[in-house]
Structures are given as C-alpha cells and as structure tokens.
Amino acid sequence: MRIVFTGGGSGGHFYPLIAVAEHIEDLVDARRLVSPEFFYIGPPAFDDAALVEHDISYRPSPAGKLRTYPSILNVFDVFKTFVGIIKSIFQLFSIYPDVVFSTGGYAAFPTLYAARTLNIPVVIYDADAKPGRVSLWSSKFAKWVAVAHPEAVAQYSSKVKSRIALIGHPIRKEIENPTKEGGYEFLKLQPRATVFIMGGSQGAQAINEAVLNALPDLLSKYNVVHQTGKSNLEELNGIANVILKDSPYKERYRTFGLLNTLALRMTAGIASLVVARAGSGTIFEIASWKLPSIIIPLPKEISNDQTENAFSYARTGASVVVDQKNLTPHLLAAEIDRVMNDEMTRAKMSAAAAQFARPDAGGKLATILLETALSHEPL
Numbered sequence: 001m002r003i004v005f006t007g008g009g010s011g012g013h014f015y016p017l018i019a020v021a022e023h024i025e026d027l028v029d030a031r032r033l034v035s036p037e038f039f040y041i042g043p044p045a046f047d048d049a050a051l052v053e054h055d056i057s058y059r060p061s062p063a064g065k066l067r068t069y070p071s072i073l074n075v076f077d078v079f080k081t082f083v084g085i086i087k088s089i090f091q092l093f094s095i096y097p098d099v100v101f102s103t104g105g106y107a108a109f110p111t112l113y114a115a116r117t118l119n120i121p122v123v124i125y126d127a128d129a130k131p132g133r134v135s136l137w138s139s140k141f142a143k144w145v146a147v148a149h150p151e152a153v154a155q156y157s158s159k160v161k162s163r164i165a166l167i168g169h170p171i172r173k174e175i176e177n178p179t180k181e182g183g184y185e186f187l188k189l190q191p192r193a194t195v196f197i198m199g200g201s202q203g204a205q206a207i208n209e210a211v212l213n214a215l216p217d218l219l220s221k222y223n224v225v226h227q228t229g230k231s232n233l234e235e236l237n238g239i240a241n242v243i244l245k246d247s248p249y250k251e252r253y254r255t256f257g258l259l260n261t262l263a264l265r266m267t268a269g270i271a272s273l274v275v276a277r278a279g280s281g282t283i284f285e286i287a288s289w290k291l292p293s294i295i296i297p298l299p300k301e302i303s304n305d306q307t308e309n310a311f312s313y314a315r316t317g318a319s320v321v322v323d324q325k326n327l328t329p330h331l332l333a334a335e336i337d338r339v340m341n342d343e344m345t346r347a348k349m350s351a352a353a354a355q356f357a358r359p360d361a362g363g364k365l366a367t368i369l370l371e372t373a374l375s376h377e378p379l
Contacts, residue, residue, distance in 0.1 A: 001036040001373050002095055005056065006111035007103030012127060012281040014046035016103050016362075019170035020125075021054045023366035036373065041091055042107040059091045063107045084110030092118055098373035099123060099143075101365075104135040112138045121372050125365060127169055127280035129308035131155050139163075144368050148280055148361070149312045168358025169284030170365055174261050176288050178268035186266045187225060187254050194223040195336055196271035198286075199232075204277055206324050207296055208232055211275075212239055213329035218336065219249035225267045230257035272346070273339055275332070278310035278321075286319075287357040292349035293319040294335050296327060318352035 003024070005017040021038055028035055038056040043063050045051050051058055062084040065077050088110040092100070100115040102108040102124045112134065115122050122142045126135040129149040139145045139160045147153060148169045156164060184191050195218065197211050208228055211218075218224050228236045237255055244250035259267060268274075268289045276282050278297035286293045295313065297306035314321045320335060339345060 001034065001370075002039065002097040003036050003369060003373055004039045004041055004092065004095065004097040004100045004111065004115075005102075006040070006042050006100060007105050007108040008040075008042050008046055010105070010279075011046050012279045013103045013105045013107070015050075015172060015281060016125060016127065016170040017101070018047070018050045018054060019172045019362045020101065020365045020369065021056065022173055023170070023362040024370060025054070027363070027366050027370055033370075039095055039097065041088055041111045059095075061088045061091065061110050063110050065106045081106075081110060085113050088114035089117055092120060096120070098376040099369055101125070101369055102134075102138060103127070104132045104138075106134065108138075109134050116141050121376050123365075123369055123372055125167075125170075126152060127284075128152065128305045129280075129312040130305055132305070143372055146365055146368065148284065149309070151308070151312050165364065165368065167364045168356075168361035169280060170362035171281075171285060171288050171359075173362075175264055175268075175285065176359070177265070178289050179262075179265040180269045183266040183270035186263070187223075187270070189223045189225075189252065189254065189270075192223050192252070193221070193272045193340060194225060194267075194270045195340075196267050196274045196291075197224060197226040198274055198276040198282065199227050199229050204229070204296070205232070206327055207275065207277070208236055210327050210329050210332045212236065212243060214333040215240065215243055215253065216247060216249075217329075217333045219244070219247065219252045221337075222272075222340065223252045223254075223270075225254045225256070225271070227256050227259050233257035273336060275336070278306035278313070280305075280309050283309055283313050283319075284357065284361075287313070287353040288359060290350045290354045290357070292339055292346045292353070294322055294332075294339065295319045296322050296324055299324050313356065316352045316356045318349050318356055 007013045039059055040051055040056050041059045041061050062080045092114045099121045102112055104126050123144045124135055124138050124142045125146040127148045129151045131152050139156050145164045146167050153164055199207055271291055274286050274291050274293040278295050295310045297310040300307050310321045313319050
C-alpha cells in the first residue's frame with residue numbers, strides 16, 4: 001500500500017498530514033496490516049524532521065502561487081506550476097500510489113492535477129471555514145472531501161455534498177494533550193494565572209507590539225508566556241528589557257521564538273487564556289486544550305480565511321474576536337482582564353472549546369484513507 005501526501009507552504013497545511021500519518025500507523029498496527037509506504041510530493045516541506053520521523057519519502061515538485069492581485073510573479077509562477085505538473089506526473093507514475101491525500105494550498109495543485117490525469121484516487125481535507133481554490137477545484141473529482149468547519153460545507157457545489165465529511169482538524173498526538181504537571185517549574189515561573197500569547201511560527205508584529213506596551217499592566221496580575229516568532233525574538237527581548245527594567249514583576253514574563261513540542265505542552269498545561277491568530281490549526285489546537293481564547297485574525301485584505309475562521313469559532317462561544325484595526329495595548333489588557341476576572345465566562349468558553357474540538361479527526365481521516373487505498377489495491 002502506498003499513500004502520497006501533498007499540501008503545505010505553511011504549518012497549517014503541513015502538520016495535518018503528519019497527524020493523519022500518525023493515525024494511519026496506529027490503525028495499521030491495530031488491524032495488523034502491512035505498513036504502508038508514505039511519500040510527500042511538493043515544494044520543500046515545512047518540517048523536514050517530521051517527514052524523517054514518520055519515514056515519509058520526499059519527492060520535490062515546484063508549485064507557483066496564483067495571487068489575487070496583479071503581479072509579474074504570477075507569470076513566472078504559471079511556468080513553475082507547469083513544470084511541477086510534469087514532474088508530479090512522472091513521480092506519481094513511478095510510485096503509482098493507492099491514494100493521494102491533499103490538505104490544499106498552492107503546493108498541492110501540481111500533484112492533484114497529476115493524480116487526476118493518472119486516475120489515482122484523491123482524498124482532500126480543508127481546514128478553513130472558507131475553503132481554498134485548490135480544494136474547491138479538486139473536490140470535483142475527489143473520492144472524499146473532509147472539512148473542519150460546518151460553514152465550509154455550503155461552499156461546495158451540490159454535486160459534492162454527498163462526499164463531504166465534517167470531521168474537525170487532525171492534531172498531532174504529541175501536542176493534543178497538555179502536560180498538567182511541572183509546567184511552572186519547566187518555565188521557571190511561580191504558580192499564578194498565566195496568559196499564553198501564541199503568535200504563530202512567524203510571530204505576529206501587531207500582537208507583539210500591543211503585548212509589549214501592555215506588559216507592565218499584564219505582569220502586575222499574570223504570568224505571560226509569549227511566542228514571538230523566531231525572527232522577532234532578539235528585538236522583542238531588547239525592548240522588553242527596557243520596558244521592564246525597574247519592574248518588580250519582570251520574572252513573570254517568558255519569551256520563545258517558537259515553542260518546541262515539550263514547551264508547548266507545558267505552556268498549554270498552565271495557561272488560563274490564549275491570545276492567538278486565527279489559523280485553523282491554531283484554533284483547533286486551542287480547542288483541544290479546552291482553553292478560553294482571544295482571537296486576533298489577520299486583516300481581511302491579507303487573509304480573508306483567518307477572519308472567517310475566527311468568527312466561525314467565536315460563534316460557538318469559545319472565544320472573543322478582536323479586530324486588528326482596533327487593537328491597542330489598553331484594549332488587549334481590558335479584554336484579557338474581562339475574561340480572566342469572570343470564572344463563569346471562562347468555564348463556558350472552555351466547555352464550548354471542548355465541544356468544538358472533535359478530537360478524533362485524525363482517526364476518521366486515517367480510516368477514510370486506508371479504506372480508499374485498500375479498495376484501490378490490485379487483488
């Protein structure tokens with residue numbers, strides 16, 4: 001049995017592939033099946049180590065972006081995508097997998113086009129409340145279409161509806177369950193209510209600036225663990241050192257460029273509230289931790305997907321949405337205080353997050369992929 005993964009360009013597209021691979025490995029062990037061969041086809045992977053860890057062979061294939069605004073880069077990227085399609089056809093023909101699994105995004109298009117050309121079964125997954133163009137296009141020939149948000153179902157054509165499964169978001173097992181003991185010691189913090197500022201792998205400049213200016217107020221009441229983004233860490237620490245030079249509470253602040261798996265589990269285990277962007281993967285991670293949150297999506301002109309995701313989640317009662325255009329240090333601190341000071345509100349938000357999480361998404365997708373692959377295998 002051979003399974004090809006495609007998609008990527010960001011952690012939100014890449015890590016669901018890894019989560020599904022983990023669940024396939026578990027199902028294969030439980031059913032005593034022959035271990036499948038895994039392949040990843042696309043531009044360079046977001047996390048090479050994750051591919052190696054799960055014995056996923058990488059086959060490079062270029063992919064160009066299709067920007068919605070005029071750009072000379074669109075011309076060059078059309079050529080790049082054409083090269084990617086030709087390369088993917090040869091790669092898929094040499095592997096001839098039993099199923100191709102896509103999480104969407106521009107990186108998946110050449111491989112999906114090649115799979116359609118070679119009549120290889122395709123299963124797709126889209127994490128956003130508003131599905132991407134590649135997912136909407138590939139849904140027309142996919143065997144199954146899995147979605148994370150209920151709102152996404154209405155975006156697909158009526159001919160696709162019978163093949164749609166609402167499953168939630170696959171999350172890597174290693175971060176799905178926070179570590180409830182040892183977090184304060186690991187982070188060298190005193191036990192106290194803790195706010196986790198989760199800026200994403202690249203950080204979030206607007207959030208970082210608001211947090212820095214709100215630090216004196218926030219640290220007088222809470223611990224703050226701040227994921228700044230790797231490229232922002234040194235500069236942010238320098239500014240924070242100036243702001244907190246004479247503060248008696250500066251030891252309540254911890255910064256990381258990007259939290260590794262252990263640090264992420266430890267931080268989630270002691271956090272009372274998360275402040276984050278609205279990537280679908282981020283939202284479902286927070287939901288799996290059953291934590292209240294304040295979500296600050298990227299502005300619509302940059303990412304309409306994040307706005308859709310944020311309000312889809314907020315409608316469940318699990319989070320509060322703050323528009324970045326309205327974001328100020330005072331507003332951020334006030335919203336944090338409002339949630340942190342109301343135990344009943346936090347309890348309701350936690351319960352709503354738990355209901356939204358759909359924890360078995362990875363297992364459901366793994367089952368769909370295995371059944372599709374086994375039905376395609378020659379007898």
